[in-house]
Amino acid sequence: MTYDPENVFAKILRGEIPAKKLYEDDVALAFPDLHPQAPTHVLVIPKGPYKNHDDFSAHATDAEIAGFTRAIGKVIDITGAADQGYRLIANCGAHGGQEVPHYHVHILAGRKLGRMLPSAS
Numbered sequence: 001m002t003y004d005p006e007n008v009f010a011k012i013l014r015g016e017i018p019a020k021k022l023y024e025d026d027v028a029l030a031f032p033d034l035h036p037q038a039p040t041h042v043l044v045i046p047k048g049p050y051k052n053h054d055d056f057s058a059h060a061t062d063a064e065i066a067g068f069t070r071a072i073g074k075v076i077d078i079t080g081a082a083d084q085g086y087r088l089i090a091n092c093g094a095h096g097g098q099e100v101p102h103y104h105v106h107i108l109a110g111r112k113l114g115r116m117l118p119s120a121s
């Protein structure tokens, strides 16, 4: 699957869809999730056209990878999520439940988040 430049996060990066910018630098942008699943629910995305983590790790530059990792840390700091703890999630591909095909990391915080995965049934 090639990168789809019409995905919603690509449109946010191009300014075609609004988003409240919580953090931005050369390589990353952070904004609140449209449908928050915790009191703090922020998405951090790289600015480059990467579909998911394996695409990002294989094709992004070292500067993009380092900058993106540090950007996540800065957003954790900005939101105060580190005080009580938080969860990072990167859904990738069909089995990962990825809805938007532009790599993103969810930062979830502000309440006890429960089990990592629902029990198998």
Ligand code: AMP
Binding pocket: 008, 017, 019, 031, 032, 033, 034, 035, 036, 043, 090, 091, 097, 098, 099, 100, 101
């Ligand atoms: P994922 O399943 O990891 O691909 O999750 C995609 C996330 O993007 C979901 O949690 C959506 O609520 C969120 N989302 C979709 N459209 C927007 C938007 N325009 N602004 C902010 N978040 C969005």
